[in-house]
Amino acid sequence: MPWLRRAGLLVLGSAAMLVGFAPAASATDPLTLTSEVTDEAGALSADQLAQVQSALDTLAADTEYQLYVVLLPDFSGEEPLTWVDSTATSSGLGSQDFVLAFSTQAPYQYALAPESSGSITSSEVEAVAASVEDDLRAAKTSGDWATAVVTAATGLDTAATSTATSTGTSSGMSFGTLLLIGFAVIAVIALVATARGRRKAGRDPALAGPTGAAQIVDPFADVPTAELDRRSSAALVRLDDALRGSEQELGFAQAQFGEDSTRQFAQVLTQGKSRVTEAFRLRQTLDDDVPDTEPQVRATAAQILALCTQTAQELDDQKAAFDQLRSVQDRVGDALDAHERSVATQRARVEPARATLTTLAARFPATSLTSVAANADQADRLLTDVGSTIGQGRAAVAAGDKATAVGFAKAAEGALAQVDRLLDAIEAAGDELATIGPRLQAAVASISADLADATRLAPQDVDVQARSQEARAAITVAQDAVAGSGDPLAALSRITAAEAAIDGTLAPWRERDEQHGRTRALVDQTLGRVASAVRATNDYIETRRGAVGPQARTRLAEADRLARQADARKAGEPDAALADAQHAEQLVGEAQQLAQLDVERDEQNRRGPGGFGGQGGGSNLGGMVLGGLLLGEILGGGHGGGFGGGWGGGGGDFGGGGGGFGDGGFGGGF
Template sequence: MTSSRFRGRPRQAGPPTGARLAQAVLGGAIAVMWLCLLVPATDTGARGGPGPGAVAQEGDGTYTADLVLPLIAAVTAVALAAYGYVRRTRRTRTRTTPGGALPGPPPQPTLDRFDRQSRAALVEADDCVRTSREELAFAGTRCDAADAEPFGRALREAEAELSAAFRMRQRYDDGVPGEESARRQVLAGIVGRCAEAGRRLDTEAAGFDVLRGLELGIGAALEVAEARFRELAGRTGTTEAILGDLAERYPPGATASVVGSVEQAKDRLVFATVRLNQSRQQADLGNADLAAAHLRAAEGAITQAAVFVDGVDRLAQELTRAAGLVPGALTGAEAELAGVREWLRGERGAGGGPDVPLGEVRARLARADIVLAAVREELTAGPYDPLDALRRIAQAVTPLAAGRAGVIPAAALLVARSSTGAAADFVSTHRGAVGAAARTRLATAEALLADDDHLAADARAGEARHLAEQDVRAHGTPYAGSGAHAIGVGGAVLGGILLGGDPDGGPPASFGGPRTRARRRPNPP
């Protein structure tokens, strides 16, 4: 029976099996050593002193002693080998790593994941740049140009980084480069450019708040916003009448880009009315932060209402100018085609012909004749789309043109500006839903327009508008609702005025990058 002194005590673990084995072997080796040392001494004492065989006995003792050290070394080596074997066996039995290998580095993200990251970075950086540009315009009405210059410089630097990122993305979408490792580097470069654009704006956000001084006194900024609101509210009725007149004078395709613009402008203005009232109420109560947040939301809505109204007015001017340019474009196109025919009859002797095979020149000439005939027929048949007519004339004649008629480049420029401006308006006022592909095509169109590549700019702008409309249809209206709190919120979130995420639409977007653009919240958490 176990004594009560030891009952309940935890049993102490003994030494490992390998250690016990090594200790036993070493103990045996030491015992053998002592036996070998004692044997010569015992034999000598038994004989009672030296005798005739003394020399032989000394030789035997010396021989036995000489074996001690090698024997000790051999036994020690065996003991250490046994101990090492036991330790290796125990490690093999108790290891937890499969196969005994150390864990390697984590696998690299897939190319698809890199692609998603780069697209998200482009959208976020583009939103930050657009919002910062809009709020800087409001701030510029109440401060000196010198005071606003540091923030304008930061915005320009962010725009440069974003433009470079869009150029890289367009090349990536076009399949350049083709190697996977190189494409990974391109995507990493896009993310890095976007991060730098956001960082530049984030750095200036605190100073920009000091420049505006909304938390110290909102009265002057509120007056500026209310004045712009009243001006736009007065223009809305006129713009609606202009749009009705355009619908009577031109076919539906001519005004398709601005259908619904007046209604959306009114929606933004209703939202602005609510937020302006809330801003003034909070200012009267001394809640400067909430007043600034509501004012910022109202400013964003007023800016987008102006985009809708200006878009209708601009289209009306473009259609009028295009209608006056079509007859001259037809005449200029005929002059260009006549020059090509002379060049063909001279078998390239006349000079100034297209640098393509003769068969291709004749095919292009035949297509151009068909296009010009169709445009002439439309002019006499009834209402037509003059911008589309100019587009078809420019597309048909430009590949054959030799600069004989300056009206053709002018027509192409008007068409490219119109389509690029319409696409930019749509992306800007629907940025809460528009993805990276549409924004990339728009940035490419704007760059091509600046480089005087008008036909290519028009084509990219058309792609941008088409992709943006697809994104908006897929996005839907997640903030549709009723009640005073929901008035205009769906449109504000769709337009990126509010950043979403909360039942009330979330915080308003402000000057800054990803870290600072949501710093103003009407309902602090």
């Protein structure tokens, strides 16, 4: 049952505490997963989170498997599969659990593990991983990380349902079998913890096999090492020659176009020299007397090629810019001719524009036309200036100074564009004035919502409050224009600019607010689990008051207090509330185990040695009965389903094949 497996995450964590299991922290600490989706990168919107959760719910409902998803900014240099393995261990995940983790920033990497589980084969998981990698690669530009998660969930669902077998765990097992399975669960947890600790301590990521560690995809995987080494040497020589030639090219360009036009080329050249120096240093490490392993040779050669490729591309971009500039100079005469034709075209629009202004003045008050009233005269003056500029450009061409002629041509082009905007504004004024009232009212409503956000999200932010003052002033101007005492066109332009400004300063605050919303959702999820566990543990203690001591009661009371505190803090302090809720979940787990141990000790004292089950084994069996009752109450399944499908089934072999969370996986760069 899906609800049984999900609640099992909490119970398994508590069971690990019972046998003294605690994962050691590494350079990048693994997470202890408290929900199916952990978005450390803040990359999922509320809608995307709902989409992802729906896919995970479907997988859990359709199959015996569960997928946990982790979004990270990066893996901080740790191999993704190693990180996933550590996280699965610290979270107490089992053989029917999968983990998909990926980074949303460079270097882009991911891992999907384990490489197989039950009826889902390694080749099926590999196919799912390949589809996920395609979606992740697309998400680098689209930002749609949710699609990759949905692909993983649906892929695993399809693989599981297409190869599902008819075997399963009977819900009608005998009471004695239930006891033995419960004992096997606790014993195997201890063995898994010990084995994983030894395996983790002895693992060298650099020596891991192809399914033991995810690595960034090698773009030269099909190139023999000797050929890769040769290519890097040849590329370095070609780039060194290109840089030497580029120094001469820079001198020519500075003489032809001036230092202002070539400043960026000079910067690129300086950066290129620095990269070539580093590439030659790397080359020396391959040519010295110190032997290099084949992986070292390949890595160094690939780094040299990357440095050369980046620098060569930047030099090519600069060359293309110079070619375009030379092309402009060659065509400057044609450009001046075209501008002269544009002057004639625009001048023909000036008188009709004046006539339009006269018509508008008869329909609208003068204040409504303030922003366009002088446009026709200004356009006329600009056209006269453009004619003079074109004449100066032609004189420069005749003198052989094409660079100066290009400057005049660009000045004329800019002025003509301004003329076009001035005359367009007159032609559009009639239609705009006819609808300006409703548009201004809509703009006021929109920017008023921004002001409400500014007050709610950033009342102390100086920039936000400054933009808020501008917005309020723009609202006043707009309201005056609607009332007939101002220029509505100018008011609309001002309020539009003010809204763009306040939106820009509010963007990070709104993003933070959205992140807080996701955190509040996590708080609610965690508190829901805590509430169920607190009720079940409280009922357990209530019915066994004579046996349960103060430690379990203290932890239960503190868990309840922290849960209430988290609920009170989540609105204003969501991060602190989440920490409280997670601490409460930890404490209620401890309370469960301590209460169970107290009852076991009380039963043993009352029975005496061998009092139940014979040969001194009665205390263990009696403890497992009470433990099964407690776990059954927490999970809501009672005796009949408490261990029926969540912890491995098939004879109580937790994790299957001698382990909990499966080995191996697929991943790499994308």
